Amino acid sequence: xxxxxxxxxxxxxxxxxxxxxxxxxxxxxxxxxxxxxxxxxxxxxxxxxxxxxxxxxxxxxxxxxxxxxxxxxxxxxxxxxxxxxxxxxxxxxxxxxxxxxxxxxxxxxxxxxxxxxxxxxxxxxxxxxxxxxxxxxxxxxxxxxxxxxxxxxxxxxxxxxxxx
Numbered sequence: 099x100x101x102x103x104x105x106x107x108x109x110x111x112x113x114x115x116x117x118x119x120x121x122x123x124x125x126x127x128x129x130x131x132x133x134x135x136x137x138x139x140x141x142x143x144x145x146x147x148x149x150x151x152x153x154x155x156x157x158x159x160x161x162x163x164x165x166x167x168x169x170x171x172x173x174x175x176x177x178x179x180x181x182x183x184x185x186x187x188x189x190x191x192x193x194x195x196x197x198x199x200x201x202x203x204x205x206x207x208x209x210x211x212x213x214x215x216x217x218x219x220x221x222x223x224x225x226x227x228x229x230x231x232x233x234x235x236x237x238x239x240x241x242x243x244x245x246x247x248x249x250x251x252x253x254x255x256x257x258x259x260x261x262x
Contacts, residue, residue: 118203126128132259132260134208135171135205135206135207135208136205136206137161137203137204137205137206138203138204139189139201139202139203139204140197140201140202140204141200141201141202141219142199142200142201142202143197143198143199143200144158144160144171144197144198144200145158145160145195145196145197145198145224146158146159146160146171146190146196147159147182147193147194147196147197147216147227148190148191148193148194148195148196149170149192150172150192151190151191153187153188154174154175154176155172155173155175155177156172156173156175156187156190156196156198156218156221157170157171157172158170158171158172158173158196158198160212171198171216173186173198173200173216174216175218176217176218178219179218179219179220179221180219180220180221181220181221182220182221182222182223183222183223184223187221188224189223190221191213191227192222192227193226193227193228194223194225194226194227195224195225195227196221196223196224197220197221197222198218198220198221198222199218199219199220199222199229200216200217200218200219201216201217201219202215202216203215203216216255236243
């Protein structure tokens with residue numbers, strides 16, 4: 099009977115030792131995984147009004163925050179950017195509405211900090227900027243003169259003209 103109890107007790111101690119060794123190795127693996135830098139890539143898109151543009155840059159206003167502050171995203175452009183509904187980037191100007199499709203790479207470094215990089219894949223032209231009415235410069239520079247009624251005219255009553 100004592101030998102049976104000692105066998106059970108010895109088996110239990112052996113199982114606890116094996117489990118603790120496995121647990122310690124698993125914790126060590128998790129600690130080394132956390133120390134490794136990780137990278138994730140997501141395809142995202144933003145739609146809005148072009149606020150600025152050059153051959154290698156585009157800025158898009160895509161909304162307003164709750165406080166009414168304009169929200170803008172800026173992207174660096176490469177030669178690999180695909181343009182839809184226009185021939186080239188030169189055909190897109192400030193005020194036009196576009197959709198920018200991009201890859202966002204989030205990288206967690208060893209120290210735990212995150213860094214984000216955006217790579218534009220495609221710019222989809224949606225519509226042109228609203229047309230502005232061009233005012234003649236000569237008219238803009240002249241101050242507007244109030245119209246004076248002629249002295250010979252009688253004021254018109256609210257009832258209408260006489261003789262009606």
